[in-house]
Amino acid sequence: MKIAIIGSGMSGLACANRLAQAGMAPTVFDKGRGIGGRMATRRADGGFQFDHGAQMIPCDSAGFQALLDEARASGHVADWNTGDGASHAVGTPGMTALAKSLATDLDLRQATEITSVTSSAAGWDLTADQPLGTFDRVVCTAPVPQTITLVGRALTEPLDHVTYAPSLTLMVALNRRIDAPATQTNPTDALAWIAHDSTKPGRKTQNCWVARASAEWSVAHLELSKDEIAALMLDIFLAHHGLAATDVAYATAHRWRFALVTQPLGQAFVKSPDGTLYAGGDWCLGPHIEHAWQSGTAIAEYILRAA
Ligand SMILES: Cc1cc2nc3c(=O)[nH]c(=O)nc-3n(C[C@H](O)[C@H](O)[C@H](O)COP(=O)(O)OP(=O)(O)OC[C@H]3O[C@@H](n4cnc5c(N)ncnc54)[C@H](O)[C@@H]3O)c2cc1C
Structure with missing residues (x-):
């Protein structure tokens, strides 16, 4: 067959x-x-690596x-x-x-x-x-x-x-270590999640971070260009951690239009x-x-x- x-x-x-x-x-x-x-998983010039989609694997x-x-x-x-x-x-x-x-x-x-x-x-x-x-x-x-x-x-x-919620995601590599938790849930109104990606097991990179915008922020900014999304999210990320633009080695954004299911079908297929x-x-x-x-x-x- x-x-x-x-x-x-x-x-x-x-x-x-x-x-x-x-x-x-x-x-x-x-x-x-x-x-x-x-x-x-995104690999970028400079040897940076980010999980810019799913972050972890819950199991039930x-x-x-x-x-x-x-x-x-x-x-x-x-x-x-x-x-x-x-x-x-x-x-x-x-x-x-x-x-x-x-x-x-x-x-x-x-x-x-x-x-x-x-x-x-x-x-x-x-x-x-x-x-x-x-x-x-x-x-x-x-x-x-x-x-x-x-x-x-x-x-x-x-x-x-x-139905789905979209998700705008920022990937940022810092050029120095900062003192922040490995994960932060709802750290600001605009951000639903921040992870210090490099603290996951088996990563060879350091100081690589991923931030996911809230569903509301993602909807409001969905049609901006990826550069515009990256610039806005980076400002929020830096302000939240008290960092400056000079601390950033690399930053980019990804637009997930259909990221997280909010209303599933209710049957397996x-x-x-x-x-x-x-x-x-x-x-x-x-x-x-x-x-x-x-x-x-x-x-x-x-x-x-x-x-
Ligand atoms: C930002 C973000 C964070 C998330 N966080 C988590 C988390 O922490 N934990 C968790 O469990 N889940 C999380 N999820 C959800 C999880 O990623 C998804 O539930 C899961 O990966 C969906 O798998 P799938 O195979 O159903 O769909 P997908 O992974 O979307 O696979 C569908 C595939 O179809 C391909 N495709 C589409 N159209 C065509 C076409 N015409 N021809 C050929 N190929 C096509 C696409 O390229 C894609 O590879 C997250 C998702 C996002 C976006």
């Missing part, structure tokens, strides 16, 4: 990994150059805990002790590591943006900048707006009640009436990596049961 998976974030990789374990050989397409989707279920235990044993996940008595699972040496641990031996096609998924007598025809072939099963794990555009008409249920096309992602069950994993795994289990 030829299976195409759109998206190499946690949901697409969880689905592909489970199918591969059962002897299938899915092909995973992603428009990005790297894998992991919003579980993202036995199935996902088993995956984390395995990833811990293979060195892809470790505990980040933040110095305030708290400990959080994180990818190591970056948040993409958990994705990479699932991607071993998969047929991955990066930098391939799927532009159409159309039904034909033989199955589903996928197109990027050129035809990619016909597949018996297609699994779309893109965020909801892209999923609606690509495959929405073929699904049994509307997805338009699923959706499909076409004939069970040949599936859609899933964190947006099915909640705002976290674990929800993405649960959705992708549920799709794979369904495909395997139906095969």
Whole structure:
């Protein structure tokens, strides 16, 4: 059976990994150059490194805990002790590591943006900048707006009640150590989170920080250019820590338009009436990596049961 998976974030990789374990050989397409989707690690000139998407990996279920235990044993996940008595699972040496641990031996096609998924007598025809072939099963794990555009008409249920909050994120490398906590929650009206990223386990960098704007601030400033966002957020970050522009070695911003699910679908996935096309992602069950994993795994289990 030829299976195409759109998206190499946690949901697409969880689905592909489970199918591969059962002897299938899915092909995973992603428009990005790297894998992991919003579980993202940015490396910048100067040797700086930032987790500018998901920060840590909360876990609530036995199935996902088993995956984390395995990833811990293979060195892809470790505990980040933040110095305030708290400990959080994180990818190591970056948040993409958990994705990479699932991607071993998969047929991955990066930098391939799927532009159409159309039904034909033989199955589903996928197109990027050129035809990619016909597949018996297609699994779309893109965020909801892209999923609606690509495959929405073929699904049994509307997805338009699923909502997200955007997130504007600042990455800043300082040229000196400062005395501030490893994590700060709601440190200012504009910022929802600050992390001293370099204090996570396995990081080779020092003094790299990530700040995430609040949902309200992100909405209000969403359409500014990335340079404008970086400049505004940097001012807030520096003022909060009593720093000067001369303390900054590097700064940039990232705009996540569909960052955190605020209203999930409420079921693990959706499909076409004939069970040949599936859609899933964190947006099915909640705002976290674990929800993405649960959705992708549920799709794979369904495909395997139906095969
Ligand atoms: C700033 C931020 C902070 C977060 N913090 C946390 C946290 O601390 N803990 C936590 O658990 N979660 C956090 N999250 C949420 C977490 O990152 C997501 O829940 C999870 O990564 C979603 O995985 P996914 O596979 O469903 O979607 P994604 O990771 O978005 O993957 C979808 C993939 O589909 C690809 N794609 C889309 N359209 C196409 C197309 N047409 N063709 C090919 N490929 C396509 C995209 O490139 C992407 O790689 C955070 C998210 C953000 C943005």
